[in-house]
Amino acid sequence: MDPDQNPYVLFVHTNGLHLLPYIQCGCGGPQEGITGAIWMQLMLASFTIFKTMFTFDVLEDFRLANLEFVERYAELWRLSRCWRWLKKLKWGGRNKTQESDGNTIGKVRTAELALFCPCCPQPGVNLPDNWKEDENKWVYRRMLMADGNFKADHIRQSTGDKDVWLSPGSSMLPHREEYTEFLQAAENIKTNTLLYAKTCDINGIVVIACLRHRCFAPGGVADLYRVSISRGGLATGSPSALTWTLQ
16 A cells, blocks of 8 residues: 555556556546546456556557566466457447347357458348349359368366356357257267377367358357267268358
8 A cells, every 4th residue: 555545556568567556536436446447448457356457558469468577477368368358349349238239248149259251242241132133143152161170189178167268159169068069969970080189178170161262150160079080070070160150
């Protein structure tokens, strides 16, 4: 505390760390507390204890800032995930307070925050309203391709189910629970099982992309678990990814 009983807070900026007293507005309006910090372009490392704050400039330059200092690295890594999530919500037109039009954070639909190829035909985006009446409407046909990488391993984490999923299924990857149910219901195809490391929980990845420009399709990226590799590998992952792509 300083002589005026204001708490000291560690501010992390692009030019270093600064331990300064944090003085909040005493008016009691909406710009107090967490909202006030965000209004001043400050992101809190904890939403319950005001001890460390990161400026928006640091989070924007996260790829450079994470190599410059070791102190508060864990907080910076966690906030970088929150920052990317908030940016996606902003680009997707999501607002926590807009209940009238339904554009709230908790109502994000599957693959709604993903950006698709701007050149591929998309109704309501780059196609005329009467495109179905065109004699040559086949030119608006969307062409997709599938490919897989069986070497993109992911080491099983000790945290397990304790990890927090900020926006499951809202971008390129499908919802984890729905994908797990799909794998459990998949037909068991007898084939030669590929070798995989027992320390990995994910042993590959399959992607649905546009054939013309190689851009990933929203909801068209699926992890290949050990069960999906033993049950047909790419033959199991591709239909599931294609299903979410066509939704």
